Amino acid sequence: MNTRWILTALGLLVGTYTVRALPFWVPDISSVSPRIRRFLEIVPAAALGALIAPDAFGAVSAGLTVAVLGVTVFLTLRGMNLTVVVLVAIGLTWVGITLLPVV
Amino acid sequence: MKQFFSGLGAAIPIAGGYIPVAITYGLIVRTGGLSVLDAGLSSMIIFAGAAQFLAAGMFFSGAGILQIVVSGWLLNLRHLLMSSVIAEHVDRELPLAARSALAFGITDEVFGVASWRVAAGGTIPPLFLAGLEIGAYLSWVGGTILGAAVGNVLPPSVRIAMGMALYALFAALLAGQIREVRGGRRMRVVLAAATSGGLNWFLRSAAGFDPGVAFPLAMVLGALIFTFFGPDGEELKPATAPVPPEEAT
Numbered sequence: 001m002n003t004r005w006i007l008t009a010l011g012l013l014v015g016t017y018t019v020r021a022l023p024f025w026v027p028d029i030s031s032v033s034p035r036i037r038r039f040l041e042i043v044p045a046a047a048l049g050a051l052i053a054p055d056a057f058g059a060v061s062a063g064l065t066v067a068v069l070g071v072t073v074f075l076t077l078r079g080m081n082l083t084v085v086v087l088v089a090i091g092l093t094w095v096g097i098t099l100l101p102v103v
Numbered sequence: 104m105k106q107f108f109s110g111l112g113a114a115i116p117i118a119g120g121y122i123p124v125a126i127t128y129g130l131i132v133r134t135g136g137l138s139v140l141d142a143g144l145s146s147m148i149i150f151a152g153a154a155q156f157l158a159a160g161m162f163f164s165g166a167g168i169l170q171i172v173v174s175g176w177l178l179n180l181r182h183l184l185m186s187s188v189i190a191e192h193v194d195r196e197l198p199l200a201a202r203s204a205l206a207f208g209i210t211d212e213v214f215g216v217a218s219w220r221v222a223a224g225g226t227i228p229p230l231f232l233a234g235l236e237i238g239a240y241l242s243w244v245g246g247t248i249l250g251a252a253v254g255n256v257l258p259p260s261v262r263i264a265m266g267m268a269l270y271a272l273f274a275a276l277l278a279g280q281i282r283e284v285r286g287g288r289r290m291r292v293v294l295a296a297a298t299s300g301g302l303n304w305f306l307r308s309a310a311g312f313d314p315g316v317a318f319p320l321a322m323v324l325g326a327l328i329f330t331f332f333g334p335d336g337e338e339l340k341p342a343t344a345p346v347p348p349e350e351a352t
Contacts, residue, residue, distance in 0.1 A: 002137050004162075006144060006145075008168050008172065010148060011171070011172035012151070015179060016149060016176070017206070019176070019180055021207075023187035024193070027195070039327070039330040041284070042295040044180055045277055045296040046295040046329075047178040047326075048296055049296030049298070049299040050299040050318050050321040050325065051178075052274060055270070056273075065267075068270075073278040076274075082120065083121070083212060085275045086271050086275060089271030090264050090265055094261060
């Protein structure tokens with residue numbers, strides 16, 4: 001067992017659990033100032049943007065990455081379930097690298 | 104007890120999506136040099152997919168514990184809004200210990216299914232929510248252990264394709280957030296995501312920053328800029344009406 005890794009997990013537990021539990025403990029938590037609410041609303045999107053770029057482009061070609069992520073976004077905006085979308089993306093990527101080894 | 108099993112049943116579609124993603128996670132942790140036990144324990148302790156992938160990526164690139172914890176926390180701030188929608192519709196008379204236990208399992212997918220119940224009926228029976236969360240939890244932890252233990256039998260092309268699951272998950276979560284908001288608020292969400300992604304790219308390549316430093320910096324800067332600037336729009340209302348059925352975010 002790697003102690004540093006488990007400590008990291010425990011640290012993440014504290015942060016994640018607090019965020020999830022706060023509304024159960026303090027029902028009025030969401031009536032904070034508009035500016036803080038605005039920050040809370042966009043910080044996860046900012047995090048996701050920085051998670052995708054640049055790391056998504058590496059394992060497979062940039063063209064295939066753009067195509068797969070484009071389809072992912074399109075299907076989600078159309079209302080497709082998250083888990084189904086992820087499975088579609090795995091399938092598309094597999095088809096892409098199997099059929100088009102050069103792209 | 105009937106409610107509990109109904110919740111477990113509602114977790115089946117979640118499990119269908121969780122298991123391949125969890126297998127990928129287990130595989131990544133194992134490939135990075137950690138044990139099956141490390142992989143399984145991290146899923147048991149954290150139970151937050153996107154943050155776990157983030158943590159594994161940063162951990163293997165040598166980031167410090169505090170950097171990882173703060174980044175994961177910022178990423179999971181989105182659960183604050185989801186949790187407040189759920190908390191509002193769970194019996195307030197329920198003992199604090201039970202409410203606290205139910206809070207542990209509010210993931211994006213659990214929120215998606217539970218919010219459908221809110222849209223249909225109003226309240227969420229605590230036993231239903233418990234069944235839903237336990238079903239999701241078991242599939243996440245089980246998938247992780249499976250991936251860490253035997254994921255290496257998968258052919259390389261399948262492993263590479265499953266590696267894309269992570270970024271598809273991020274992109275879908277982002278699209279889900281974009282979908283939830285309207286007008287000026289939507290524009291701000293899009294701009295913040297694009298700016299943070301661009302900044303992270305710039306900091307990593309042109310400025311030569313370490314990933315563990317570039318990521319939190321890009322994320323906070325992108326969010327701060329569009330907290331203070333950007334198009335105006337109606338403000339987010341606390342615990343807004345849940346998203347429509349099937350829109351798992």
